[in-house]
Amino acid sequence: MNEETPRATATTAPGAIRRCWRALRKPSVKYSFLGIASLFFVLGIIFWGGFNTGMEATNKLEFCISCHEMRDNVYQEYKKTIHFSNRTGVRVICSDCHVPHDWTYKLIRKSKASLEIWAKITGRVDTREKFEANRMRLATDEWARMTASGSRECRNCHSFDAMSADIQKQTIYQKHMKAQADGQTCIDCHKGIAHHLPKEYRDPDEE
Numbered sequence: 001m002n003e004e005t006p007r008a009t010a011t012t013a014p015g016a017i018r019r020c021w022r023a024l025r026k027p028s029v030k031y032s033f034l035g036i037a038s039l040f041f042v043l044g045i046i047f048w049g050g051f052n053t054g055m056e057a058t059n060k061l062e063f064c065i066s067c068h069e070m071r072d073n074v075y076q077e078y079k080k081t082i083h084f085s086n087r088t089g090v091r092v093i094c095s096d097c098h099v100p101h102d103w104t105y106k107l108i109r110k111s112k113a114s115l116e117i118w119a120k121i122t123g124r125v126d127t128r129e130k131f132e133a134n135r136m137r138l139a140t141d142e143w144a145r146m147t148a149s150g151s152r153e154c155r156n157c158h159s160f161d162a163m164s165a166d167i168q169k170q171t172i173y174q175k176h177m178k179a180q181a182d183g184q185t186c187i188d189c190h191k192g193i194a195h196h197l198p199k200e201y202r203d204p205d206e207e
Contacts, residue, residue: 055110059095067120070094073131077195097153097194098142105152136198143187151185158186 057063065071078084083092100106118124125131125138146153160180165173179189191197 055106058110059099061093061095064094069120069125069131073125073128074195081194083194092157092194096156100149100152101156105149132199135196136200139191139195139198139201143191146187147185151187154186154190 065075078094083097085091098109100109120126123130125134160176163173163176168176175189179185191201
């Protein structure tokens with residue numbers, strides 16, 4: 001009796017594996033479960049790859065300025081800033097500032113951005129005059145989003161901890177250190193760094 005017990009235990013695991021394998025290969029009407037699962041696995045990879053490729057394509061500068069509303073307004077302003085041309089040759093494009101890098105936040109942002117197609121369809125900002133009339137609203141919405149995230153997209157490149165007191169001008173460095181101590185983030189002080197400020201926000205002397 002005692003000699004037979006180990007033998008039974010030894011055969012239990014392989015037997016269970018064989019039964020599971022037979023169940024996977026068992027046909028369901030026409031195809032085996034394993035075949036169907038393999039097909040869905042391959043289709044899942046194709047769908048996931050296509051989905052991500054399409055989403056990344058919408059991050060390219062060419063896509064962002066494919067509509068004249070962006071190309072003729074904020075893009076022209078951005079080209080005159082340090083984010084477009086600078087001594088180090090590092091160029092920041094639209095998605096670097098306006099699209100989160102983290103996949104979950106990126107998907108949420110893309111979903112919300114898809115609603116902006118309605119503005120294109122209805123011609124809400126299809127002229128310079130209409131764009132300027134809506135600039136304050138558009139800017140305020142974007143500033144609020146960046147404030148809520150703690151200027152997350154800015155901090156993908158800029159960090160208080162990486163700022164050098166030896167290289168950065170002392171006045172600017174001290175302001176940055178105070179901002180860090182006060183819990184401020186980039187957008188609190190750097191509104192209008194890549195695009196013109198709304199006229200309601202500008203200093204009267206700049207008009």
